[in-house]
Amino acid sequence: MEKSNLNLSARFTRNTKGNLARLCCALIVGVLAMQCSPRQPLPEEQPIALIPQPIQLQPDAGQFTLNKETTLHSKGKEASGVAAYLADMISDASTFALKSDSTGDASQNNSILLEISGTGGPEHYSLTVTPTQIHIQASDAVGLFYGVQTLRQLLPAAVEKKNKATEAWSVPAVSIQDQPAFAWRGMHLDVSRHFFSVEFIKQFIDRLSLYKFNTLHLHLSDDQGWRLQINRYPELTEKGAWRVLNNQDSVCLDKATTNPDFALPEEFFKTENGVKVYGGYYSQENIRDIVAYAQKRFITIVPEIDMPGHMNAAIPSFPDLTCIDQGGWGKLFTVPLCPCEETTYAFVENVLSEVASLFPGQYIHIGADEVDESSWLKSKPCAALLKEKKWKTSRELHSYFVNRVNAIVTKLGKKTIGWDEIVDGKVDSTITVMYWRGWVPNAPAVAASRGHNVIMSPTSHCYFDYEQDEKTTEHVYSFNPVPEQLTGTDATKIIGLQANIWTEYIPTVARLDYQTMPRMMALAEAAWNTTKDWNSFNERLQQHYSRLDQMNIKYRLPDLPALEKHVVFTDTAQLALTLPVGVVETRFTTNGGEPTTRYEHPIRIDSTTTVNLLTVGSGERPGNRYTIRFEQQTYLAAVSTQDLLPGLSCRYFEGPSYNSVSKIDAKDFKKQTVAPNISLPTYPKANSFGLIFEGFIDVPAEGIYTFYLTSDDGSVLQIGDRMVVNDDGYHSAREVSGQIALAKGVHPITLKYFEGGGGGSLRLLYKGPGIDKQGIPDGVLKRSK
Numbered sequence: 001m002e003k004s005n006l007n008l009s010a011r012f013t014r015n016t017k018g019n020l021a022r023l024c025c026a027l028i029v030g031v032l033a034m035q036c037s038p039r040q041p042l043p044e045e046q047p048i049a050l051i052p053q054p055i056q057l058q059p060d061a062g063q064f065t066l067n068k069e070t071t072l073h074s075k076g077k078e079a080s081g082v083a084a085y086l087a088d089m090i091s092d093a094s095t096f097a098l099k100s101d102s103t104g105d106a107s108q109n110n111s112i113l114l115e116i117s118g119t120g121g122p123e124h125y126s127l128t129v130t131p132t133q134i135h136i137q138a139s140d141a142v143g144l145f146y147g148v149q150t151l152r153q154l155l156p157a158a159v160e161k162k163n164k165a166t167e168a169w170s171v172p173a174v175s176i177q178d179q180p181a182f183a184w185r186g187m188h189l190d191v192s193r194h195f196f197s198v199e200f201i202k203q204f205i206d207r208l209s210l211y212k213f214n215t216l217h218l219h220l221s222d223d224q225g226w227r228l229q230i231n232r233y234p235e236l237t238e239k240g241a242w243r244v245l246n247n248q249d250s251v252c253l254d255k256a257t258t259n260p261d262f263a264l265p266e267e268f269f270k271t272e273n274g275v276k277v278y279g280g281y282y283s284q285e286n287i288r289d290i291v292a293y294a295q296k297r298f299i300t301i302v303p304e305i306d307m308p309g310h311m312n313a314a315i316p317s318f319p320d321l322t323c324i325d326q327g328g329w330g331k332l333f334t335v336p337l338c339p340c341e342e343t344t345y346a347f348v349e350n351v352l353s354e355v356a357s358l359f360p361g362q363y364i365h366i367g368a369d370e371v372d373e374s375s376w377l378k379s380k381p382c383a384a385l386l387k388e389k390k391w392k393t394s395r396e397l398h399s400y401f402v403n404r405v406n407a408i409v410t411k412l413g414k415k416t417i418g419w420d421e422i423v424d425g426k427v428d429s430t431i432t433v434m435y436w437r438g439w440v441p442n443a444p445a446v447a448a449s450r451g452h453n454v455i456m457s458p459t460s461h462c463y464f465d466y467e468q469d470e471k472t473t474e475h476v477y478s479f480n481p482v483p484e485q486l487t488g489t490d491a492t493k494i495i496g497l498q499a500n501i502w503t504e505y506i507p508t509v510a511r512l513d514y515q516t517m518p519r520m521m522a523l524a525e526a527a528w529n530t531t532k533d534w535n536s537f538n539e540r541l542q543q544h545y546s547r548l549d550q551m552n553i554k555y556r557l558p559d560l561p562a563l564e565k566h567v568v569f570t571d572t573a574q575l576a577l578t579l580p581v582g583v584v585e586t587r588f589t590t591n592g593g594e595p596t597t598r599y600e601h602p603i604r605i606d607s608t609t610t611v612n613l614l615t616v617g618s619g620e621r622p623g624n625r626y627t628i629r630f631e632q633q634t635y636l637a638a639v640s641t642q643d644l645l646p647g648l649s650c651r652y653f654e655g656p657s658y659n660s661v662s663k664i665d666a667k668d669f670k671k672q673t674v675a676p677n678i679s680l681p682t683y684p685k686a687n688s689f690g691l692i693f694e695g696f697i698d699v700p701a702e703g704i705y706t707f708y709l710t711s712d713d714g715s716v717l718q719i720g721d722r723m724v725v726n727d728d729g730y731h732s733a734r735e736v737s738g739q740i741a742l743a744k745g746v747h748p749i750t751l752k753y754f755e756g757g758g759g760g761s762l763r764l765l766y767k768g769p770g771i772d773k774q775g776i777p778d779g780v781l782k783r784s785k
Contacts, residue, residue: 048172049543050153051521052212052528053536060173062131065110066155067168068096073105074114078141083114085296086148092162094169109133114144123214124179127151129171142298143179146212150176153210153547160550182481184455184496185527186215186302187520192222192313193248194503195268195280196512202293203509207551209297211524216294217302217365217498220282223312223334224248224504227281228303228358232350233317240313242272242279248504249278261511261554287358295360302417303359305351306367308337308344308401321347323379330372339401340381349408356412363432364409368402369419399425406431417455423447436462436500439759444483448493456481457498459732460759462523464516465502470559471735473541474534477522499523510554517548517555545582549618557615557623558582566725567630568704568739575611575628576602583615583623595625605630631739635702636720638745644782648695648749650675654686660728661716661752664690674783677776678751678764687757695783697749697776699742703769710735710763715753717764733761742768746782 048059074083080102091097098112109132120126120139125147128135136147152159154171187208189196196204201218208216220228226240245253245264255262268280282290294301312334315327323338337344355364373394376382382397389396399422406416406428418427420435420443429451435444438459447454456462461479481497499520506512518541525537548555558580567573577586577599587595588603588611595614603611609630615623655668668690673681678693697719699705709717709725712733717725725738753762767773 047539047543048154048174049540050150051537051540051544052525053531053533053540054150054176054178055529056175056177058175060130060175062173064129064131064134064171064173065168066090066112066134066171067110069110070098071101071108071111072098072114073101073103073111075102076116079114079116079144081296082141082144082148085145086112086114086151089148089152089159090169092164093159093166095164095167112136114148116140116144121179122183124177125150126178127174127176129154129173129175131173134171142214145209145298146178149210149212150178157547157550160547180212180528181530182494182496182527184215184498185213185524186217186455186457186496186498187213187516187523188217188219188457188498188500190219190222190501190503191227191282192219192225192503194252194264194507195225195227195278196503196509197267197280198282198286198290200509201290205290205294205297205299207520207553208299211521212528213524214298215300215302215496215498217304217500219304219306219365219502221305221313222310225279225281226313228287228305228355229281229283230351230354231284232354233314233347235317236314236351237281239317241281242270242277244275244277249507252505252507255505261508261514262505264507284354284358291359300361300363301359302361302363302365303355304365304367304417305355306369307348307405308339308398309333309369309371310367311337318347323375323382330374333370333372335375336371336373337401338379338382339376339397339404340379340385345404345408348405352405352408352412356409356414362415363417364412364414365417365434366402366405366409367419368398369421369436371398371421373398395425398422399427402427402431420444420447423450423452432495434498439757441483444494445485445490448486448490452493453495454493455496455498456494457500462497462499463502464499464519465504465506466732468515468519468556469734470561470563473519473522474538476519477526477534477537478532479523479526480530481526497523497527513554514556517553518544518558519556542581554621555582557617557621559624560586560613560615560626563626563628564706564737564739565626565628566738567628568633568741569605569630570633570635570704570741571606573605573630574602575605575630577613579615582617584618585616587614587616588612606632608632633722633741635741635743636722636747638743638747639696639720641696641746641782641784643785644696644746645785646779646781647674647676647783648678648693648781649783650681651692651694652681652684653690653692654684655688655690657688658690658754658756659714659730661690661714661754662728664692664752664754676778677781678762680760680762684755684760688755690752690754691762693749693751693753695749695781696746698746698780698782699744699768700771701769702744703742704739705742705766705768706737706739706773708735708737708765708767708773709751710761710765711753712759712761713754713756715751715762718750719747730756733759749781 072083072087074080087098112134114136117137123143125138125143127147127150138144138147155169226236230236252262269276269278291301312327315322319326321337321344322335327335376394376397402422409416417432417434420433420437423433423443423446432453433447434455434457436457444454461476482491482494506515560577586599588597588599589595590609590611595612611628613626617623650673652671653664653668654670707717707724709715713730714728716728719740722740724740725736727736765773765775
């Protein structure tokens with residue numbers, strides 16, 4: 001596709017009676033034209049589009065043709081292993097097989113040379129493609145493998161289809177020098193909440209290798225299922241791997257009535273004593289097979305056995321492992337293992353001994369998150385241990401448990417990883433901390449200052465089970481894993497980053513594909529190359545959709561760009577859409593039903609109307625749904641005021657677990673201040689609080705104004721008697737926009753916000769006639785004396 005077609009948009013045009021210049025300049029949102037026919041294949045001379053972007057890349061003239069006469073040269077056992085991988089990849093997609101030569105002599109034309117030179121840092125490689133030769137040189141075998149993955153992306157997308165059909169392949173001439181920024185580039189997969197097959201795990205490993213991830217963190221046990229065969233304790237999988245459908249399954253089945261991606265796969269059901277149960281587990285032979293497959297692709301698999309909490313799949317078979325000899329649920333989490341009885345550590349050592357024998361990587365993840373410690377305080381052995389150690393809290397028992405298990409892991413020749421709750425106590429600095437609690441921003445700094453290595457996987461950017469919107473991929477791409485406050489030695493403790501896929505509501509491969517792609521590709525580049533260029537990445541990403549199609553990955557289709565969800569007009573409006581690469585067509589309806597009418601030309605809107613849209617990808621695959629509210633308004637009249645002062649009045653409230661701005665109560669009022677703009681003040685200390693900003697906004701001209709409100713948690717914006725943005729309720733940080741027709745002058749403005757615990761952000765931007773999207777300048781927001 002030509003470069004001019006890569007910037008695509010949706011447009012709304014509004015017609016108002018009166019001044020023609022105002023009609024042309026102020027009320028038309030820009031648009032680039034594109035027909036709505038299915039996109040055509042990219043030409044053979046397509047631009048080089050690599051993800052992650054190499055550190056140095058120089059395109060050259062010409063191309064290399066790979067065909068039945070091409071010879072593949074390698075020298076040495078390690079290089080030969082990578083060469084075998086490349087040969088298999090080509091033969092699977094081609095009518096021919098590469099001629100192999102293990103002498104390393106590549107003097108003749110039409111050859112590929114793979115060699116390990118030992119120069120450069122870890123995982124470094126260089127790739128040179130000329131019209132006569134492809135040469136990949138690397139410091140080690142893994143670098144050589146990454147050079148092959150770059151070559152894989154330089155080949156046409158059809159190389160991903162194992163149909164043994166293509167007679168020749170073209171590779172653009174290029175010179176590349178490359179090396180990753182971070183040592184840990186990981187993806188996590190929870191197979192406990194919902195189970196996934198060995199075949200899919202291998203497919204997932206293949207996509208990890210394509211985008212140069214090097215770690216797969218498998219979450220193998222949790223309250224909802226134990227997925228790893230342990231020979232010493234067969235009950236763990238005989239009983240713990242199967243369940244009667246739970247509340248998470250019920251949510252999925254309810255969603256499946258309108259979206260088949262939520263239907264639980266029948267292959268993971270069986271009937272036991274007349275009862276249908278769901279689940280599955282990996283035998284030790286399965287694990288050896290998966291590990292061997294991953295090793296050939298230089299992926300390290302890190303097993304997680306979550307403890308002492310999240311053990312409810314094991315405890316029904318071994319209730320004496322708890323302090324109260326029974327499992328079950330507390331207020332938030334399940335009853336954990338008892339940290340004060342030696343039987344616990346015997347069980348843990350027996351389990352982890354088998355885990356260590358199956359996974360050759362250096363790490364074992366022990367979880368240690370979300371522990372309900374209340375049962376520990378009912379235990380006589382724990383009371384005795386607290387007294388002996390002169391400890392005061394159950395948190396010290398938590399640290400004791402982590403340190404005891406760390407000693408077991410160390411004895412097994414492995415290193416321990418734990419979720420960042422472990423830094424709430426005092427644990428051995430050899431334990432690697434995996435940071436996830438985005439609402440505890442100082443946890444990475446605390447861990448680094450104590451000597452821990454840290455892997456960054458915060459909820460703010462790296463929880464891929466969270467729902468997506470049109471900003472999600474860009475948000476992930478922007479992630480800098482090294483917190484700004486970390487410098488010097490502490491900064492070097494950040495060894496990498498990882499995204500987590502919790503599968504409570506992800507029961508199928510199709511749903512997992514949707515939740516992970518394409519934002520997994522954005523994370524891959526954030527982990528590999530610290531130079532950020534969103535526009536470049538987005539252009540390259542569009543050329544990868546055809547590759548994902550060939551791999552049968554049901555990725556989230558790209559969004560219709562620049563699509564406002566609330567459009568205000570005063571006379572008539574027009575909805576004109578353009579389709580991004582990856583979207584074949586868009587369907588719509590204006591009657592509130594299912595979108596079935598194919599969009600072919602702009603839609604005229606002459607009254608308040610709601611338009612429902614559905615994008616469609618290749619193979620009639622349903623994509624993203626949008627609801628756009630077109631609202632016909634008159635210009636809101638300005639109010640008469642005198643002697644206004646800069647800033648807004650801000651009232652602060654502290655209350656019990658607010659879950660809506662409507663719950664902000666006058667009895668919870670604490671203080672009133674003056675706010676120069678709409679943002680979070682520094683003084684809130686409570687986990688749950690509310691803010692009410694009140695005053696006036698002075699707009700310089702009559703027109704349609706768009707307000708962009710970002711908040712975590714809920715917020716609502718009202719101007720005069722009109723609701724502009726309503727984003728109430730619990731949610732993570734997100735931007736929601738709304739529009740309003742305003743006459744020139746001063747208008748009352750009220751913004752309400754609540755924080756329910758777990759973070760906090762608040763920002764208001766706007767745009768209007770002659771005003772690009774920006775923060776509201778000083779002097780525009782005012783208050784009464």
